[in-house]
Amino acid sequence: MRRDAFMKSLLALAAVSSVPLSARAAGTVKMMIPANPGGGWDSTGRALGKSLIDAKVADTVVYDNKGGAAGALGLSQFINGAKGDPNALMVMGSVMVGGIITGKPPVNLSQGTPLARLTSEYNVFVLPANSPFKTMKDVVEQLKKDPGSVKWGGGSRGSTEHIAAAMIAREVGVDPAKINYVAFRGGGEATAAILGGNVTVGGSGYSEFAEYITTGKMRPIGVTSGTRVKGIDVPTLKEQGINVEIGNWRGVYGGPGITAEQRKALIDGLLKATRHKSWLDAMEKNGWTPAWMAGDEFSTFVDNEFASLRATMVKSGMI
Structure with a gap:
């Protein structure tokens, strides 16, 4: 292969890899699950991953379980390792919000990209x-x-x-x-x-x-x-x-620094996955209540949850 043709091939591959999965309906999702196997975040993340594949939003999903500190260890790894990555997702929820309030870790949810709330339980x-x-x-x-x-x-x-x-x-x-x-x-x-x-x-x-x-x-x-x-x-x-x-609600965040277009593509992909029979079956099996909320509305919800949970913890004598 001539050098110019080879370079064009490399550039084409690089361009494809930078396009969010939801936009090209193929590729690998990297799913951070900030807890050990066997819990609610784990079951949510794996059910979502299966639905992403079944809905043809992704070809494969790679899971990374990192438990500890109410999800703060996984959050830290995600924030530091998923910068600008349009194919990275992290499961999170009210437990992480509460853990950040009590533990005060060096990283915060504000460093990630809010995508969608999925369920309530x-x-x-x-x-x-x-x-x-x-x-x-x-x-x-x-x-x-x-x-x-x-x-x-x-x-x-x-x-x-x-x-x-x-x-x-x-x-x-x-x-x-x-x-x-x-x-x-x-x-x-x-x-x-x-x-x-x-x-x-x-x-x-x-x-x-x-x-x-x-x-x-x-x-x-x-x-x-x-x-x-x-x-x-x-x-x-x-x-x-x-x-x-x-x-107790659970949602999904994207990596820090992704573009508005990449964020929208991820939200569209999540919506498509959560409308698939695979996800609906998981909802019924686990007794989850649908609680879809996305984008800026979800971002505002998370901010309000911080204030609400902090007030509840103060009232309950926890902080």
Whole structure:
């Protein structure tokens, strides 16, 4: 091949690789999942990746799990490694917002590119099947007697289940600062701790506990929704006289410094993927509630969430 023809070929390849996947409907998506395998972010990221492929937005998806610090470790890696990359995505959500408020990491979501909110989900609290406690009332009574004896297991500090545990304590007259909260780096670790009886009560999204609840290995004792969730036969905390309601949403960010055109192309690709049967099946299977919101509207929502969660944490005695 002549040198000029060879150089033209290289330039053509470079041009193709710089075009967002959603624009050319082919290529590789790099999906950062800022948690260990087995949790809500992991299941969301992998379901989204499958849908991107099935909807022909991408040819392949490469996953990178990086757990720790409520997603801050994964966020840091993403911010530093995905600058200007139109094919990089990161799963995130309210847990990361809470973790940033409590942990104050050196990186922040404002350094990334907000793309879309995907789902909303409420937390459910469960007991191991062999627990001496049977209801949330039993847990609350023990909490009042000896706050430190009740081990609450869940996601990282600042997660919605952590905030909910502090809110429960406050509502029943216990100092939230005295709760014994055990944070795990991923849903898999938390599930193993609950099943092994290493924590008193566990909290997470219903989808993460569904199979264990169905098989009787976990006993659900309360959900953080305002009213009963369709398809989930678990009493709300409010029904049990505990005025606590808090939701958990998940979304997607793009890399820092991508152009407005690249951002729009990614949002269009995500919309196409979330309308595909593959994603709709995952939504139904996991009991996720659709909560699509994109672009500047989503960016404003995240800013408001920071303010709202911070106020809730202050009120609950967490910060």
